[in-house]
Amino acid sequence: MVAWGIDYLPDGELAVLTHISLRVFTDEGRLTRHYIGDNLKPVVGGTFWGLSVGKIVYKVAILEGRGRKGMPCIHAYTPEGNDWRVDLYDVCESPRRLCVTGSGGYLVYNEKKKLYSYNGTGDPLWLIDVPDMAMEMCVDHTDRIFVCTDGCLIVYDKGGKLATWLSQTSLYSVAVTGRGQILVGNLLNKEYACRWEHKYHGILSYDSDYKLRGKLLYLFGYSRPQKMAVYKNNRLAVWGDRLMRVYKLE
Incomplete structure (x- = not known):
């Protein structure tokens, strides 16, 4: 199974999006629900590309690369079971990452290195160019936007204005806890790694003011931290190279 998006639901279950379905797991890895069918199914030739769960305005949002009208769209599922579809006419092609904001x-x-912002009904708010190809992105509780590229972590405010950027190499993913701790998955420099590991993959931790705390954990062998999700400051799910791991955060 290849995960194209992971995120925690409010009850602590972990949602995992593949190209064609949504699966929900417990912390022990037990599959509880598997959604695929007429109510959650890409059109012929279409695929799902992103998953994000709104934590303040609760909704489960799924990014579809090509909707019924041939254009990208977002499916937003509410607790009441409503399915709101937002057609993204201006994105046009190759959408790859999705986040639900606090509002x-x-x-x-998308793959054109453009970041689009919409309100809850799909009205466009702003558009910016990202200087490099984004690997992953996330938002925190203040709607700061964190975009990790291969060479740096870029931070924007909720209006799309550049706040800061941190130079780092071989970034894969980013997540932010409710306390503002910034977690970055990457290919660690050797000073952070152990001599006996084949590869130095792991997760670095930064304070909310972007000061490096140090390494949070190592990932053994060749497992790259490609997707991350945090639940209530005490659990961290990491997916990479067909393996899902769940860690307890201290």
């Missing part, structure tokens, strides 16, 4: 809006990134 219930959406951030969509």
Whole structure:
């Protein structure tokens, strides 16, 4: 199974999106629900590309690369079971990343290195160019936007204005806890790694003011931290190279 998006639901279950389905697991890895069918199914030739769960305005949002009208769209599922579809006419092609903001809006990134912002009904708010190809992105509780590229971590405010950027190499993923701790998955430099590991993959931790705390954990062998999700400051799910791991955060 290849995960194209992971995120925690409010009850602590972990949602995992593949190209064609949504699966929900417990912390012990037990599959509880598997959604695929007429109510959650890409059109012929279409695929799902992103998953994000709104934590303040609760909704489960799924990014579809090509909707019924041939254009990208977002499916937003509410607790009441409503399915709201937002057609993304201006994204046009190759949407790859999705985040739900604190107000219930959406951030969509495409392979043209453009980041689009929408409100909850799909009205466009702003558009910016990202200077490099984004690997992953996330938002925190203040709607700061964190975009990790291969060479740096870029931080924007909720209006799309550049706040800061941190130079780092071989970034894969980013997540932010409710306390503001910034977690970055990457290919660690050797000073952070153990001599006996074949590869130095791991996760670095930064304070909310972007000061490096140090390494949070190592990932053994060749497992790259490609997707991350945090639940209530005490659990961290990491997916990479077909393996899902769940860690307890201290």
